[in-house]
Amino acid sequence: MRIRRFRTGDEAALFRVYFTAIHEVACRDYAPEQIDAWAPANLDPDLWAERVRRIDPFVAESGGEIVGYADVQRNGYIDHFFVSGTHARQGIGTLLMNRLHRQARELRLATLTSDVSRTAEPFFARHGFRVVERRFPVVRGVTIPNALMSRQLEYAGRRPETAP
């Protein structure tokens, strides 16, 4: 297993991870109409490619197969965080989360935030995130409840000369 940066050409594999994570794992916590609105099978490939290139995620790869991906933006926002449905609960999410924390330290971020699904909430809680607000976003006409979660990063925002 290795974690690397996104490369052009990864887009379709990332869609498979996204789709299976939602349709095979998150489906336990949401109704079928919510799952279909969140991850429609006919999502425009060009729009998808543009989206994943823009967020520029880290990618988890095992034996040449992409099995997960997650990003952190320069403001500390985690936009996507997905592990393939057939690879859940094998520690891949934790490897990605650790990589995001390393990136956050390098960017000297003080806080990480994300809009977290019901499915991912225990995982984010396990990694030190707390619920800030419960939200009810409407996606393609369907309400898909989630929670804004955040985690403060100790020392990360301090200037080197003020760090202990």
Ligand SMILES: CC(C)(COP(=O)(O)OP(=O)(O)OC[C@H]1O[C@@H](n2cnc3c(N)ncnc32)[C@H](O)[C@@H]1OP(=O)(O)O)[C@@H](O)C(=O)NCCC(=O)NCCS
């Ligand atoms: C949430 C997600 C990213 C976690 O990835 P993962 O690789 O399965 O996570 P890990 O194996 O590193 O899990 C680490 C720990 O987090 C907790 N955890 C992970 N998934 C959990 C779940 N579904 N329910 C309860 N706890 C969970 C457990 O404590 C787990 O440790 P354990 O397996 O020893 O009990 C993945 O399940 C996923 O993609 N889910 C569906 C899509 C989704 O909702 N993505 C997030 C959008 S905000």
